[in-house]
Each structure stands twice: as C-alpha cells, then as structure tokens.
Amino acid sequence: MIMHDDQVDVTAETVATLIQEQFxxxxGKAIRLLPSTGTVNAIFRIGNDLSARFPLRLADAAETLAFLEQEAQASAELAQVSRFPAPEPVVLGKPGAGYPMPWSVQTWLPGTVASDADPSGSDAFAEDLAVFIAALREAETRGWLFDGEGRGGVLAHHDDWMAKCCAESEGLLDVPRLRQVWSHFRALPRTGADVMSHRDLIPGNVLVAGGRLSGVLDTGGFGAADPALDLVSAWHLLQPGPRKVLRRTLDCGDLEWERGKAWAFEQAMGVVWYYVETNPTMSRMGRRTLDRILESTE
Incomplete structure (x- = not known):
C-alpha cells in the first residue's frame, strides 16, 4: 500500500539482490516481507534472527546514512538500559539494485505487536510499561537536549501542524471540539528537565506475550525529550483501569499527566486523516486515542 507521495518501492527480490551483493x-536465508502498520520503513525478515529495515520515503543518500548511523547508536544505547528486550543494530547496507538509499539490519525479536495482541486491559502490562519508561528516564542524558525533531519540546510549536490537521479532518472528526481541546493543551507549561525517552510508544512498537510487555521496537528515536512524552502510551495503549496503574506506578503529577495526554492528542490528530485510506489500522488507532482523551475530559 502506498502511504506517501514520495514512497520508494521495495520488494523481496530487491532485498535478496542487495543481500547477495553486500552480505x-x-x-541462503529466507527473506520475507513483514506485514506491518509501520509508516517509516519496509521491514523484511532475514532468516530467523535478523530483520532489514528500508526507509520508505525518498531522501538524500548521505542524509539517510547519517540518520541511520544516529538511529543505530540510539538503538544500541536503549538496548543497554532497557529492562525488556530491544533490537540491536548489526550493520548498515548501501544503495543498490534500484534501491536509492542506505538501509539497516538489526536483530530480530519474536513476539506479537500490541496492534494484534491488545493488552489494553492488563494491569500487569501497564506495570511493565511503567518499569520500561522509568528505566529510560533514569538513563544519563549526558547533557543532550531535545533535538527539535517531532514531539517532545514545546507544545505550542505544533500550532501550524494542528491547524492543518483540523482542516484535513473536516467531515472525519468533531473539529470544533478538538480545536477547543488543543487550545487547552497548547498552553500547558513545561516544568521538568529533559529525560531520555523512547519517543514513539504506539501499539506497533511494543511486543506482547501473555498480556505482558515482552519487547520494544523502533528504538532509534531514543533521546532526550519532555518527561511527559512517553506517557502517550497511556492513551495509545491502555484502558482507564491500567492507565491509572501506569500513572500511579510512575507517580505522575497532574501537569505531567496532562502534557502526556497533549502529546498523544497531537500524534493522534495527525494519523487519523493522513492514513485514513492508506493505513486504516493507524487511522483507527488515532481515532481510538482521541476517543479515550475526550472521554477523560468529560
């Protein structure tokens, strides 16, 4: 499914050729495209213990290489501090066989993503999630600050994006109400210093087994950000009861909790309209998150 106007096509045949030429x-290992709700990479499994990730959106090769190198370093660092399994970088591949950008190989983690094995009603999963977030927060930032990319800085800096989301969501969502909600969220003050954060705790990025957290994926964004940012998981992943467990375990105050809700709102507003036709699972996730947030404000 084509999700982006600048999307690059990647096939198993292309991957097989790249593997044969470069690695x-x-x-001799089997190569299989993994069905995924992911929007950034096409992911192929290589044998039983590796996965290859191919950026989907066309970009300058040198810039992509720099990004993948940074992503690999971040993934390695998160794997060291995480109390749950996380993929570790193996090697970076070069452009070739018609694919125009570098790509990456990392270790494969078994498990079922939360999009398919819904853990939203599990208190134990919520406790696991809190343990994971707390471990990241305890990691040294080494003087790093939020890099300005995406979510995790100043809420009001997203006003233009939210205005676009509201315009694109006419006919899909209750836009007047959502504008009012954002007017509240955007004004929430920031008090805590940056901490280390996963930065994208959505259902497709966590693995579940037996109603417990069994692993964490897409760890290349690990970096310094608003302490509230990883609280998006409360709204993307949890029903009210487990959500309270997460909050209690992390000892979140009212302001931090509201800011976490605000970041989840900002993310959900974007995915509903952008993926409504090209990635319905992501779009439905956004709607569910918005419903949870609106229910909590009633």
Missing amino acids: PQWS
Missing part, C-alpha cells in the same frame, strides 16, 4: 554470508 553474501546471509544469501
């Missing part, structure tokens, strides 16, 4: 030691 012949893996050329």
Whole structure:
C-alpha cells in the first residue's frame, strides 16, 4: 500500500539482490516481507534472527546514512538500559539494485505487536510499561537536549501542524471540539528537565506475550525529550483501569499527566486523516486515542 507521495518501492527480490551483493554470508536465508502498520520503513525478515529495515520515503543518500548511523547508536544505547528486550543494530547496507538509499539490519525479536495482541486491559502490562519508561528516564542524558525533531519540546510549536490537521479532518472528526481541546493543551507549561525517552510508544512498537510487555521496537528515536512524552502510551495503549496503574506506578503529577495526554492528542490528530485510506489500522488507532482523551475530559 502506498502511504506517501514520495514512497520508494521495495520488494523481496530487491532485498535478496542487495543481500547477495553486500552480505553474501546471509544469501541462503529466507527473506520475507513483514506485514506491518509501520509508516517509516519496509521491514523484511532475514532468516530467523535478523530483520532489514528500508526507509520508505525518498531522501538524500548521505542524509539517510547519517540518520541511520544516529538511529543505530540510539538503538544500541536503549538496548543497554532497557529492562525488556530491544533490537540491536548489526550493520548498515548501501544503495543498490534500484534501491536509492542506505538501509539497516538489526536483530530480530519474536513476539506479537500490541496492534494484534491488545493488552489494553492488563494491569500487569501497564506495570511493565511503567518499569520500561522509568528505566529510560533514569538513563544519563549526558547533557543532550531535545533535538527539535517531532514531539517532545514545546507544545505550542505544533500550532501550524494542528491547524492543518483540523482542516484535513473536516467531515472525519468533531473539529470544533478538538480545536477547543488543543487550545487547552497548547498552553500547558513545561516544568521538568529533559529525560531520555523512547519517543514513539504506539501499539506497533511494543511486543506482547501473555498480556505482558515482552519487547520494544523502533528504538532509534531514543533521546532526550519532555518527561511527559512517553506517557502517550497511556492513551495509545491502555484502558482507564491500567492507565491509572501506569500513572500511579510512575507517580505522575497532574501537569505531567496532562502534557502526556497533549502529546498523544497531537500524534493522534495527525494519523487519523493522513492514513485514513492508506493505513486504516493507524487511522483507527488515532481515532481510538482521541476517543479515550475526550472521554477523560468529560
């Protein structure tokens, strides 16, 4: 499914050729495209213990390489501090076989993503999630600050994006009400210093087994951000009861909790309209998150 106007096509045949040319030691391994709700990479499994990630949106090769190098470093650092399994970087591949950008290989983690194995009613999962977030927060920032990319800085800096989301959501959502909600969220003050954060705790990025957290994916965004940012997981992943467990376990105050809700709102507003036709699972996730947020404000 084409999700982006600048999307690059990647096939199993392309991946097999790249493997044979650049990493012949893996050329005998089976290559399978993984069905995924992900929007950034096409993911292929290589044998039983590796996965290859191919950026979907066309970008300058040198810039992509720099990004993938940074992503690999961040993934390695998160794996060291996480109390749950996380993928570890293996190697970076070069452009070739018609694919115009560098790409990455990392270790494969078994499990079922939360999009498919819904843990939203599990108190134990909420406790696990809190343990994971707390471990990241305890990691040294080493002087790093929020890098200005995406969510995790100043809420009001997203006003233009939210205005676009509201305009694109006419006919899909109750836009007047959502504008009022954002007018409240955007004004929430920031008090806490940056902490280390996963930065994208959505259902497709966490693995579940037996109603417990069994692993965490898409860890390349690990970095310094608003302490409230990883609280998006409360709204993307949890029903009210487990949500309270997460809040209690992390000892979140009212302001931090509201800011976490605000970041989840900002993310959900974007995915509903952008993926309504091209990635319905992501769009439905956004709607569900908005419903949870609106229910909590009634």
